[in-house]
Amino acid sequence: MAAIVRLSSVCHRGLKPLFYRSTLLARPLVAPHKDQERPYLLTARIHASQALHAGSGSKAASLHWTGERVLSILLLAMGPVAYFYPSPVMDYSLAAALTLHGHWGIGQVLTDYVHGDTKIKIANASLFVLSTVTFAGLCYFNYNDVGICKAIALLWSK
Known part of the structure; x- marks a missing residue:
């Protein structure tokens, strides 16, 4: 213990x-x-791996933590706003916010569970590719289809 x-x-x-x-x-x-x-x-x-982000105790790490919390609260507020006032601006804002929220969340999981320099580099590169493809896919969906806001409204209407 x-x-x-x-x-x-x-x-x-x-x-x-x-x-x-x-x-x-x-x-x-x-x-x-x-x-x-x-x-x-x-x-x-107990935990000897190096931090992937800024050093613990630095102002950058504190700002990152605050940014994660602010984004989470913004996502809670964006849901009802996107439902009642759908627009292209809200579609692209949701695409960026959801992608960033997922990127930071999966990044924390990788920080906790992936060890070894080579494995960390591969995992981070894969995460950046996944986040880029996710954002591009959501932007493609917003541009060529009904958009995120109207798609969620259509799901709720049935």
Whole structure:
């Protein structure tokens, strides 16, 4: 079971961590040292993969998180507006917002579950291709067919 360990709090007790990590989440294990009878605290990082986005704690990551929340709230508001006031502007706005929302959501899943440099690069490239094809398909549907707003209205009318 993971415990929150502050490495500076164990160093003053005469214990040295075997691996110094900057994380606060650690799994404490006791490993005997060859020369001494006192055990050393072995800390293992729980999640060692590098972040795909801006570094944690940076302003860019905070703005990204805020942007995701704002887009989610906008999507909630765009549904009724698109139903009552269908227009090409709303169709293309929905196409962009839905594509971006899906791109960010799948990107978070990839960040959590895909590990290894090569696999991450392949997964991110696939995600960009999928997002591009999705946006192009929605724009094609808006231009050559009834559009997203009227298509949803037709689905609800039956």
